[in-house]
Structure formats: C-alpha cells, structure tokens
Amino acid sequence: MSFAARRALLDAAAIGPLRQSPGRTLLAIIAIALGVALGFSVYLINRVAADEVQLASRSLFGMADLSVMAPGGGFDESLYPRLAAIPGIAVASPVVEAQARLPGRNQTLKLVGIDPFRAARLQPALATSGASAGQGQTLLSEDAVWLSPSAAQALGLAVGDRFDVQVALDPVSLRVAGLLPAGEYRQPLGMLDIATAQWRLDRLSRLDRVDLRLVAGADPLAVQDAIRSLLPAGVRLTTPGEASDDAVRLSRAYRSNLTALALVALFTGGFLVYATQSLAVARRRREIALLHAMGMTVREQLAASLVSGALVGVAGAALGVALGIIVARAGLATFGADLGAGYFRGIAPELTVHPLEALAFLALGIVAAVAATLGPAREAASVPAAAALKAGDEAPLAARRHGWIALGFAVAAGAALLLPPLEGIALPGYTAIACLLLGAVFLAPTLSHLAFDRLPAAGPPWLQIATAQLKGTARRSTVSIAAVLVSFSLMVAMAIMVYSFRNSLDGWMQRILPADLYVRSGGSSLTSHLDEAAQRAIAAVEGVARADFVRFQDIALPGPGLPLTVIARPIDEEDAGRILPLRRTDPDPAPPGTVPVWASEAALDLRGFDLGTVFDLPLGGQTLRASVRGLWRDYERPGGSIVMPREVFVRYTGDTRATTASLWLMRDADAEVVASRIRAALQRGGEFEIAVPREIRRLSLRVFDRTFAVTYLLEAVAVLIGLFGISASTSSQVLARRGEFGMLRHLGVTRGEIARMLAFEGAALGTVGVLTGLVVGFVVSLILIYVVNRQSFHWTMDLHVPWLLLAVLSLVLIAAAALTAALSGRQAMGEDVVRAVKEDW
C-alpha cells in the first residue's frame, strides 16, 4: 500500500474519529494528562527531595571512605586517637553534631563541630573556598560559627551578626564569622570548631562521628576489621553512602505511598480513555462496517484504533509531563519537599528534570492510553460488516461477562497479600489493591445484570424506557459503573483509612498523654533539654503532685537500619499498661538478669522484638540484656522504639538529662496557675513548651490534617475523573441513541421526560457503582489499614468507619451522576435529535 493510501486510511479510521468528537477527544487527553501530571509531579518532588537530602548528607562526609558514628548520645572522644592510629588510616576527622534550638526564632539549626585542619583534608571545599588556614583561624575563635548561605538567608543573618542557640535551658551566644561555599553546603547548617562545639554545646569529651580516609592501597577489609575491634557497644562503622541512604529511608514509605496514589490517577485516566474509545466504537459501528466493506482489513482496523489511542496518549502524556513540571515546581514552593509531611524540614531544593525521566512518564501515558484502547480496538475490528450496515441494526450491547477473570484477579489479590514487603515498600499490598480494582472492573457486567435484570417495568413510560435501556445495554452500563466504582472505591478506601488513622491517633494520644500537664524542651537530638536543676525546680513547683521525667535517645543497633529510639521513663511491669497503649503483654515473668523493655510495633517488625525476646541493648558504651515485656503502638517513631526504666538508663549512661516532664497535679491545682509557676521557676533565657494534653492533641491533629491534605487533593482528582467517565459515557450514549430520542420526541415524549429518563439512568448506574464502590472500597481500606500501613510504617490502627461521611458522599455522587447524565444528555433534548430519525443509510 502506498504512503498516500496509508495516510488516507489513517485519516479515515484513526484521526477522523478523534476529529469527529473533539470534546470527548479533549476529555480523554485531559484525563491522561492529569494522571501523568500527578504521577510525574509527585515523582519529581520525591526525587528532588531525596537527591537533596543525600547530597546534603554526603557533603558533610566529604571524601571520607568510612565513618564511625553513634546516633544520639555519641561516644567518648578517647576512641578518636585510637582510630587515627590504625595502620591504613590516612585521615581521621572528629565531628560533633547537634541540632540546636534557636530561642525566639521557632527554628532549629544543625551545628557541626569539626577540626578545621583535619576536616579540610576530607572536604576540599573548605580548603579551597575560604583559604583553610585563615578560615580555620577564624573558626578557632571561641564563639565563631560559619553558616551555609541557606542558613544565613533563613535566619536573616550576615557575617558579624550574633545569634543565640539554646543548650539545656540556657542561651549561648555565637557569632557569624563567615559563610560556607554555597555549592558544596546547600543545606542550612552552621560549622564551628570542635572544641567550641564540645564546650558551648555541653558535649565535653563526646564525639558523634569520626570520618576516616584510608591510605591509598590499604586493604579496606583489614582496616574495617581493625576499626570494629575498637568500637564500643552502640557505635557502628558505616560508609557515607549508607549514612546518606539512611537519611532518605525514613521518608521512603511515605513517598512510595504518594507515588502509588498518583499512579491511581493515571489508572483512572486510562480508564476514561477506555470509556471514550469503546463508546466511540459503538457510535461508529456503521462507519467501521463501511470501511470493512470497502476493503479495510481487520488488522488495519485494529492498527488504526490503536493509533487513535496512541495519539490521545501522546497528546495527553506530553501535556501531562509539562503540567507535571509546573505542578512539581508549585508543590515544592507551596508545600516543601515532603509535601507537608515534615520529613525534610529546612530542605529547599530546586527542581531539575532529566530528559529520560520525562520520556519515561511520556511513555507511561502512551502505554496507558494504548492499553486502554486495546479492548475497544478489538471490538472495532470484529464488527460484522454485513449486519452492521443493515438498517435497524443495533450494536450488540449485551455485556460479555468476565466472572472468571474477576475471580482470577481476586485470587491474585489474595496471593499478593501473603507476600512480604519488598525492600520496605508495601508493593504486594498495592498489587493486591490494583488486582482488586481490576477484578471489580471485570465484575461490572455481572453487577449490571444482577442490578438491572430484575428491575420491574413499571411507572411512567419514561421510567419504563429507562429501565429497559439499563437492562438492554449492559455493555455501555458497564463502562459507567466501572468508572464510578473505581473512583468511588478509592475515595471510600482513603476516607476509611484516614478516619481510622485519625481516630486511632487521637485515641493513642489520649493514652500516651495520661498526665495533667507536660513540659517539653527539645527532642532526642536537640541541644535543649531539662537538666537536673530544671527537673528539681519543676518537681518542687507548688501544685505538682508527681513529676515523671522522660528522656528520648536514639541508639544504633548492630546491623543496617534506622536508629532505635530509647524512651527512658519511670515505668515498671505493674503500671506499664497505664502509661503505654499496650497491644499485648507477656504474662510470664522477665528472665532473671534482664531489664524489662516495652517494644513498639515498628521495633517488632524491623528488629523482631516480639514478646519474651531477650536481646543485647548497647547503652553508654556497655551492653545490657533486655527482655520485651509488652508491645505498644507508637505513631511517632517509624524506625522503632523501646521504653525502658529511666533509672536503668541513667545507671548505664550517666545521662540525667530529660526531654519531657509529665506532671500530675494536686487535686485542687489549676493547670494554668501551675504552668505560670513553672515558667517563673525556669527563667533562664531558654525556651520550653508547657501544654495540657488537649492542646497537644489539637496541634497534632492539625499536623495530621496538613499531612493528608495532598491525599485529599488526589482523591478529588480521582472522583472528578470518575464523573468525567459518566459524562463521556452519557454523551456518547446520547449520540448513539439520537435516533431513539428523535423517535421518542416524535411520539410526544417531552424534553423534561427525556431529562428525567437520562437522570434516572445516570442515578441507577451511579447507585450500582457507588454501592459496589462501598464494598470494594471497604476491602481496599482493610488492605491499606492492615497491610500497606503496617508494611510501610510498621504501626497498626483500629478500624473506624465514617458512616455519615460515606452516606453523604454516596448521595452526593449519585446525585452528581444523575446531574452529569442529564447535563451531558442535553443534545438528546435539542431539535437536531428530532431530525436524527432521518439520518439513516
């Protein structure tokens, strides 16, 4: 076939249909564009954020080959000269790291104490950019700190300015002595001399890290063995790559969840392409038959349909990629790199787009559109020419039932649920959800039969016609039902999951905050804390009946993974259930010689700390035997945590600092009055927070709602696409049924009756989609709650169903379906429909 002939054929069978219905073509393009845009923007934001975190982390290690580190408490500095003396070590650079609270600024700043002369050998940027000798001398000044330009900008400081950092409850004044090179130190941080850091940050004789560079040609394994032989418990040897990977691992589950949700939008976009293409086939039945009759082969017809889908895919995906870049840019500017989740505070990355990434998402959009066209294309290719060209012929609209395929997907979903997470990502859970949704789509024809076959033919004629239409057009109905089903089930699943999470979080906070008043200064890695003097002052405040002081401390356990948080607080086996939201407890007594600890669900999942487990716990350079007495729910620390008696913690670490004070007040004491007395007793210039549990809960739930804001947006888009599906389906049906509507208008059916007929059909289809969506959505929510959340974040939650919300959403969606159908069917009421009775072959 010549090029001209091919072009003519392509124009008739592939491009023509798109041009024929520009509105629907545009709708399909927009649906694909929205899906690609969401997926690409979420991917870009995630990638840019992860890159930035890794880059920031690596920049601090410089050219180091290895690093010895102990998160949280650090280790004794006597280890440093012993490490430096190991044969094969060329450079050993000691580091003190702390997250400093900045009083009066509601911000924190990462402070890194280095030995400028040694650090310059690992970080050439230090040596080249600021003339290391001069810079070192400046750094050596006892109050000097060099800020990264981003920190200087965020804090509004210039060289020569002074600012305070808070150590315990006391302000410590530092001077901005210079600015670090912007290219190498992009993250907000301050660098100071290690001696200054140890002295001013109350870290005397402690180090957090020693970065090591090996002698060229040294046997790395031998050097590592030598290093390990010197490491006390809780100190680990790592590579800079592993350390920076850890920095992004914490947020990986959150990011993968967002990506999965964004890809759902692409799935629904693809579904809309399926809807428009399959209805176009129904509408173009005679046209297709004519092309067959004129000699177009089945293969050519199939190819033409696929080209038509691919064209929609190319246009949609290209638009989506462009839109995705714009959305990512706006998302980074508005919500930050973590879309409001709080993982990457202080990171302000710039958006970079690699051509290959853009091409990958372009391909994804095209594949989605072509895959969605496959079914309708096969249907178009199988139109029987002779029958379809006959006057009075109607497309066979009885739906093919796919019960077995639906069952297959359900079995696949069940099988996926038995699989463990992949690299910490709940991929099997998502696979199960995808299988369930696909299964539900294939079940739609059966549902359509079940719902409409027994509908009585009663009521006014318009109702009888609508009922007959629903019974007789299962194939078309299937598309509408599936569109509503997919989008609504996702909405239901997310609504139940978020509601369950919110209620569980609220209930958890009520359990975890049993005291009347809380005083907090700092966290596990902050320089601010309640020292012994502050603790004594708080305990002595009039009106305080009991004061429990709690210390949070991150520790490194042997092996890879995130640090484990030790929560040291007054606790014993008798009152553990009163203080902690325990899930299970060990009825047997703790083995002799072990310290009782209570492990979080994440510690169980990630470390295997089940009831009765006895394990080695490195603490203060020593190792103690700990026995898990109970499992509790912890929504704060996805890396895992254990609660242990504070007196044991203090005995092993000598660390008497506290992060939080839980205060039980005397019977007649007023919380506000006691809070005022505490403020008066702790007037040292530093900051701390005093809050009643109700206030803490309110603030936490506000953060929760902000975190889930982006998921609500994605849900709304999915539902919008679902309604687009109904609109496309109805519009196409109206076109396909123009003759019928024209005849009805001749027979004296009013416009209002046709509108009621279409609205009833839309509402009926919407109702089946919504009811099925409720069931499928409920099952998906169970997977999200019990599988995806557990595998991603390692915590459980209780099931709470927002009945009222679901009832309102169901009614709104059914009403929207009726309205959409009636509005989309406006053509059915116009004068041109009357003339449609003449438009025959």
Place this chain on the structure above:
Amino acid sequence: MLDVRKLTKSYGGPSGRRVLDGLDLVVRPGEYVAIVGESGVGKSTLLNLVAGLDLPDSGEILLEGRDLARMDETERTRLRRSRMGFVFQAFHLLPHLTVARNVGLPLALNGQAGNAVEQRVAELLAAVGLEDRAASLPRELSGGEMQRVAVARSLAHRPALVLADEPTGNLDPDNASVILGMLREQIKRDRAAGVLVTHSATAAATTDRVYELTRSGLHLRTDAPLNRA
C-alpha cells in the same frame, strides 16, 4: 382532519431560502394522501411542520381544528403524543423493548394500562401478522417485520393523523407491498388522516391522492395511478 393553510417556511432568516410558500393541504378522516417530489423541495420540512416539530413563518396548521402554530412546545408535544402516529424509514423501534411493548408505547405515553392495552396490542399485532412475535426483541426480527411493528405502533393509540416518511425505503418490493397495504388498511379502518411522503411511485399509488411538491408549490397529480380499493 388536517387543514394546512398558506403555510410558509424559510431557512436562514427572512431573506434566506424559502422552502414552502403559501402551501395549502387538506386531508380528511379516512383519507390517505401521498406527497412526492425531488429531494430538497421541502417534503421533510412539511412533515416536521405538520408534526409540530418545527414552526412555520406564517400560515396555519389545524389538526381537528386546533392550530399547531399557536401552541407552545409542550402543547404541541402533548398533541403529538395523543393525536399523531409516525412511521419512519428506519423503523426506529426501541431496541430494548419487546415487540408488544414497542407497540404499546404510545398507549403508555397516553397513560393507558391494563387489559385494554394488552387487547389493543394483540389486535394490532394480529392485524400486521405478528401475533406470535409479541415477546421478541427488535433485533430478532427481519426488516419487514420491524416495519410492521412500526406500523402497528403508529396506530396503537388511534391517532387522528398518521405521518409516514418513506416507510418502505429500506424494504424489498414484496415486503414493501405488504407494509403499504397494511398501512392503508389500518388508516382506513381507524378513519385516521394519513400522509405518506415518498419517492416511490408504487408506494404513492397505494394512496387516495398524490400531491407533488415542487419549488412552485404543492400540486395534485391527476395522472398518478391510484389505489381506489
């Protein structure tokens, strides 16, 4: 009775193309007339105006003494529902209703139900020879059978006016002959006024009078062979 007086219709505004200009036509109860003419002379326009689906620029269209041109759309629709029947070239049966329900549709639209409807449907199906296909769906019928159903439907509610637009255009000569015979027979039996628009001389010959619509107006053709039975 249908009484069309000085009917004028233009498209594209007052200065546009005038399709009908001062047209008169009278069809009495029990009379069956044909309108023939070249494509584009306004046959369909006339039919739409008579059906109340379009409004004339001037003139009157009286059905049983009521002027369609003075009615609003809802009134015209209700009049069409109760007093008119239609037969189309492409049958236009509702694909998801059985033959019996398609025939009974005009009765349902007029609020009738129960035994009377069933009897009337059975009577009409017997008259068009489809009493054994009452439960069939349109797709199970041949073209000729579908048009017989359409004829039965057009007469179900005993309309005052039956409008047939090329009812045999999609049928073979044998089936066309049967349909035309049935249509005439039923119109005569119910004493309806019948208007057949056609290109076919054979079809026109089954009516009482034949009018030719030309650009100069509607003319009675006296040379046409007519069915005087």
